[in-house]
Amino acid sequence: MESLYAQQLLVPPYLQPGNASTLSKEQRVLIWQTDSVPGSFSANYSLHRLSDTTKMLSAAISNVELKLKGKATRLYRAVLDGLLFDTLYYYEVRVNSKSIANDSFRTRTKKSSTRFAVMGDFGAGTSQQAAIGYRIVQQKPQFVVTTGDNVYFNGLEEEYRKNLFPYYLSLGNIPAKGASLMNTIPFYMVLGNHDVRSDSLNKERGSFAYFYYNDLPLNAPIMISGSRKLVKAFKRNTSPRFPGMSNFSFDDGNVHITCLDTNDNVNPLDPILVDWLMRDTGQSKADWKIVVFHRPGFSSSIAHYGEQLMRLLSPLFEKLEVNLVLTGHVHNYQRSVPLLFAPLKNKRGDHYIISHKGEVDGTFTLDTTFDGSTDTTPEGIIYIVTGSGGGRLYDSNLNQKPELWKREPKDNWAPFTQKFISNKHSFTLIETKGKELSLQQIDLTGKVIDQIKITQ
Numbered sequence: 001m002e003s004l005y006a007q008q009l010l011v012p013p014y015l016q017p018g019n020a021s022t023l024s025k026e027q028r029v030l031i032w033q034t035d036s037v038p039g040s041f042s043a044n045y046s047l048h049r050l051s052d053t054t055k056m057l058s059a060a061i062s063n064v065e066l067k068l069k070g071k072a073t074r075l076y077r078a079v080l081d082g083l084l085f086d087t088l089y090y091y092e093v094r095v096n097s098k099s100i101a102n103d104s105f106r107t108r109t110k111k112s113s114t115r116f117a118v119m120g121d122f123g124a125g126t127s128q129q130a131a132i133g134y135r136i137v138q139q140k141p142q143f144v145v146t147t148g149d150n151v152y153f154n155g156l157e158e159e160y161r162k163n164l165f166p167y168y169l170s171l172g173n174i175p176a177k178g179a180s181l182m183n184t185i186p187f188y189m190v191l192g193n194h195d196v197r198s199d200s201l202n203k204e205r206g207s208f209a210y211f212y213y214n215d216l217p218l219n220a221p222i223m224i225s226g227s228r229k230l231v232k233a234f235k236r237n238t239s240p241r242f243p244g245m246s247n248f249s250f251d252d253g254n255v256h257i258t259c260l261d262t263n264d265n266v267n268p269l270d271p272i273l274v275d276w277l278m279r280d281t282g283q284s285k286a287d288w289k290i291v292v293f294h295r296p297g298f299s300s301s302i303a304h305y306g307e308q309l310m311r312l313l314s315p316l317f318e319k320l321e322v323n324l325v326l327t328g329h330v331h332n333y334q335r336s337v338p339l340l341f342a343p344l345k346n347k348r349g350d351h352y353i354i355s356h357k358g359e360v361d362g363t364f365t366l367d368t369t370f371d372g373s374t375d376t377t378p379e380g381i382i383y384i385v386t387g388s389g390g391g392r393l394y395d396s397n398l399n400q401k402p403e404l405w406k407r408e409p410k411d412n413w414a415p416f417t418q419k420f421i422s423n424k425h426s427f428t429l430i431e432t433k434g435k436e437l438s439l440q441q442i443d444l445t446g447k448v449i450d451q452i453k454i455t456q
């Protein structure tokens with residue numbers, strides 16, 4: 001905590017992508033939080049170092065008083081609009097005349113390439129999380145996408161301040177402490193089950209901090225429940241970020257990334273969601289289509305094995321020509337062979353069958369010849385679990401032991417897992433260059449523990 005003139009800075013300024021999804025408009029949002037004492041803030045940005053005051057642009061700043069739990073605070077947002085693509089900008093945030101942030105960022109690219117990091121299940125307040133943050137910054141990604149469980153255990157405001165910001169908004173890049181990431185690149189945070197512990201405002205108001213701390217593209221639908229009064233107040237404070245933000249998509253370079261909410265209140269086959277996926281992901285002209293969500297449909301871990309509802313969307317993903325699905329929830333790393341999956345239907349053929357545990361049986365078609373080095377053309381979608389970004393690891397005894405990956409026999413499991421690393425924390429680095437995509441899994445010491453190439 002840093003002391004300003006009259007107020008305490010609880011969270012220093014960090015960058016968010018803002019409501020910019022396609023490559024037609026570019027924006028960034030700076031967010032910071034203080035105690036409840038209002039301050040006179042300014043946020044300026046420029047193509048040049050900020051010593052050149054003549055060419056500075058000033059960002060529109062708004063703030064809300066936040067009282068999710070305990071003491072009231074103030075959350076500020078500065079919208080940096082009208083940005084050019086492929087451009088380096090400098091920014092500075094001041095209170096009165098004192099500078100509280102002075103940094104730079106690069107906007108999204110329109111080139112046919114991109115480079116980004118993916119991590120999941122990380123905001124646990126651990127030294128491993130710090131080391132992963134440090135390794136990510138070494139790789140110089142253009143942005144970070146998360147696979148959810150951004151903060152443990154209940155998505156609360158105080159948990160973000162304890163388990164997330166100190167690690168990725170650290171003053172220096174030190175393996176034991178974390179990295180200076182969120183002040184220079186945007187995080188696209190996907191909702192995990194620990195990020196919204198309830199779908200009702202009546203039960204836990206504080207667990208909706210996600211909608212305050214993030215500022216993401218608003219191009220998809222979703223719903224919320226709770227008493228009219230609470231819903232109204234919440235929507236007033238978070239508008240327009242809620243409820244649109246829990247599903248979203250964006251483009252960067254030649255990649256289209258679709259992020260989905262897989263919490264219990266969501267029906268993956270909701271016609272509104274399916275319709276949006278067809279229009280959004282289906283009509284994208286990007287070279288690469290990647291879908292990101294928290295709960296994996298295909299995992300050979302014992303942990304969370306039965307939570308397979310997202311398998312129901314596989315036929316749609318296949319139709320929309322999705323290349324890669326990135327998930328978390330299971331705290332390890334798993335890579336599937338390219339696969340096609342047809343969920344089992346009832347006798348009349350009008351409903352998919354889901355067991356009471358959430359298991360979805362079906363027919364697997366596995367591409368067992370793809371190895372990502374000599375054969376790089378997959379027949380089907382590659383499903384990745386990348387949930388080892390900082391939380392306690394799951395099923396470490398299954399590490400690299402295919403004989404232990406066999407789960408339910410027959411229609412529920414097939415030998416779809418090609419790689420399973422569960423004894424170390426790691427993250428995913430994805431790079432595209434035209435019709436070539438490379439995926440590396442990098443552990444907390446910086447070592448590449450898995451890699452594949454995909455070509456089209």
Ligand SMILES: [Fe+2]
Nearest residue numbers: 149192193329
């Ligand atoms: Fe989870």
